[in-house]
Amino acid sequence: NIDPAAYAVCGAAGFVSGVSRISVAITVIMLEMSSDLKLLMPIMLTTGIAKFIGDCLTEPYFEMVLHMRHVPFVEPEPSLTFQQLRCYQVMQRPVICLPVEAKVMDVLRVLSDTTHNGFPVVESMDVQRLHGIITRGHLQFILDNIEEFLSSTEDVTSITELRNHYLATHTVLLSGQQIVDAVDPMNLGRTIDLHRWMSRAPVTVH
Numbered sequence: 001n002i003d004p005a006a007y008a009v010c011g012a013a014g015f016v017s018g019v020s021r022i023s024v025a026i027t028v029i030m031l032e033m034s035s036d037l038k039l040l041m042p043i044m045l046t047t048g049i050a051k052f053i054g055d056c057l058t059e060p061y062f063e064m065v066l067h068m069r070h071v072p073f074v075e076p077e078p079s080l081t082f083q084q085l086r087c088y089q090v091m092q093r094p095v096i097c098l099p100v101e102a103k104v105m106d107v108l109r110v111l112s113d114t115t116h117n118g119f120p121v122v123e124s125m126d127v128q129r130l131h132g133i134i135t136r137g138h139l140q141f142i143l144d145n146i147e148e149f150l151s152s153t154e155d156v157t158s159i160t161e162l163r164n165h166y167l168a169t170h171t172v173l174l175s176g177q178q179i180v181d182a183v184d185p186m187n188l189g190r191t192i193d194l195h196r197w198m199s200r201a202p203v204t205v206h
């Protein structure tokens with residue numbers, strides 16, 4: 001006798017396992033839903049085969065979502081290039097930092113004097129306790145819309161757009177002089193709260 005319910009349970013388990021690449025948890029959940037131990041082996045085979053075929057064809061669905069949303073994440077294993085890379089090859093002393101409460105003129109000076117793509121954000125220039133990191137693209141976007149970022153309200157289009165990490169990697173970077181020319185001299189002495197816009201979980205090396 002053909003049991004349509006059994007085929008439905010195994011099919012659902014295989015679909016979810018192929019998409020999420022989770023096999024053991026899906027097997028337990030589907031077995032509890034069906035309350036039929038006879039389906040244990042079919043569900044295990046279905047989820048295992050679905051996961052194997054999915055791994056051979058594509059990345060897991062949730063990793064695709066991370067890529068589409070441009071969310072940075074560290075791969076389980078470093079590539080050959082990163083295995084051969086040393087910290088001194090990508091770092092510089094002294095470290096160019098920005099305080100959490102940074103003046104517009106200080107941000108301009110850092111952007112015009114360096115070509116770095118990211119800047120550590122510290123408590124202050126005297127107490128250099130790391131709070132996060134902010135990218136050059138984000139700083140440039142803030143300066144381009146400085147009036148909105150200095151306003152008291154957060155309900156503005158530019159601030160909403162800045163929260164998308166896409167800007168950090170796809171902003172057309174300007175030269176130092178272009179950035180300076182775009183800022184009103186009246187705003188040079190004003191202060192920006194970088195704590196609201198920085199990444200609070202930077203990758204650190206100990």
